[in-house]
Amino acid sequence: MKPWRAGRRPAAVCALAVPAAALLLSACGGSGGLESAGPTPTAVGPRELWPSLTPASAAVDDYGSGETDVVEGVAVPGGDLRRVDPVRVLRAQQAADPETYKDIAAGLADCGDPGRRGPDCPVLHAYFADLTGDGEDDMVVGVEAPKQQLVVRVYTYGGGTLTQIMNDEDAVISVELAGDTVVVRAVADLSGYEYxxxxxxxxxxxxxxxxxxxxxxxxxxxxxxxxxxxTPPATPSGSPSRTPSAGPSPSAS
Structure with missing residues (x-):
């Protein structure tokens, strides 16, 4: 079967006296007739290879997808994450798990509060967007880690609980917010490509x-x-400033 598309409208109308059969044959002098768009490719469905292969029951690598971390000891005034300093969030997580944060401990000490924020503070300023669809802004935080790694984290607040709902660490080129999606562009191990x-x-x-x-x-x-x-798609907070993992550590894997 061939699909058809209508030609352009003819400039002149054929005479009414011309029989209908002649109209069909002549197509009004060959102008404005239907034209073939060519043969339609045959639809080909997926073909299963090795149908007798026993399916795997567990993942080999732990990508860390779906892992969350409840942050204790950080107040969220009025439930508004814009009023929360991301440095305090990282320090609370460091206090709960010092070993995980040992690679950036010195940098966190240079983040001020108290005192002046120093140039070695690894915590970047936060951005805000509703990523969970609950109508409230969530907080996106970047943390510079050793070996040119960047940790990208998302925190949400609800029911009186501050929760980390994303943790990705990679050799990041840029981070973008596209609606309710966080897009992380990272260096690939193939020249001329990126993840x-x-x-x-x-x-x-x-x-x-x-x-x-x-x-x-x-x-x-x-x-x-x-x-x-x-790339800033939202208003930053008042605080100054390839294999992704989703564990609680901001240090390089």
Whole structure:
């Protein structure tokens, strides 16, 4: 079967005296007739390979998807995360798990509060957007880690509980907010390519999941810059400023 598309409207109308059969044959002098768009490709469904293969029952690697962490000891005035200093959040998590945060402990000490914020503070200023769909802003925090790694975290507040719902660590090129999705662009191990991971909130898991993970051609073979940057789609807080993991550690894997 061939699909058809209508031709352009003819400039002149054929004479009414011309029989209908002649109209069909002549197509008004060959102008404005139907034209073939060519043969339609045959639809081909997926073909299962090795149908007798025993399905795996467990993942080999722990990607960390769906892991969350309740943050204790941080007040959220009026339930508004914009009034929360991200440095206090990181310090609370450090107090609960000092070993995990040993690689950035010295930097956290340079983040002020009390005192003046120093240049070695690894905590970047926060951005805010409703990522969970509850009508309230969630907080996106970046933490610079050793080996040019950037940790990207998302915190949400509800029911009196502050919870970390995303933790991704990578050699980040940039971070973007696209609606309710966090897109992390990272350096790929192939020259001229980059990784792009889209994180979206899953209502069943109550966490941000990497719903799309791809490697994208970006140009001729080259070495992309690994300098982390954040594209600001929202208002920053008042505080100054490839294998992703989703554990609680901001240090390099």
């Amino acid at each position: 792009r991971t889209s994180w979206s909130y899953d209502v069943h898991q109550k966490a941000m999941l990497p719903t799309r993970d791809e490697i994208v051609r970006t140009g001729p073979p080259r070495t992309p810059s690994a300098s982390p940057s954040v």
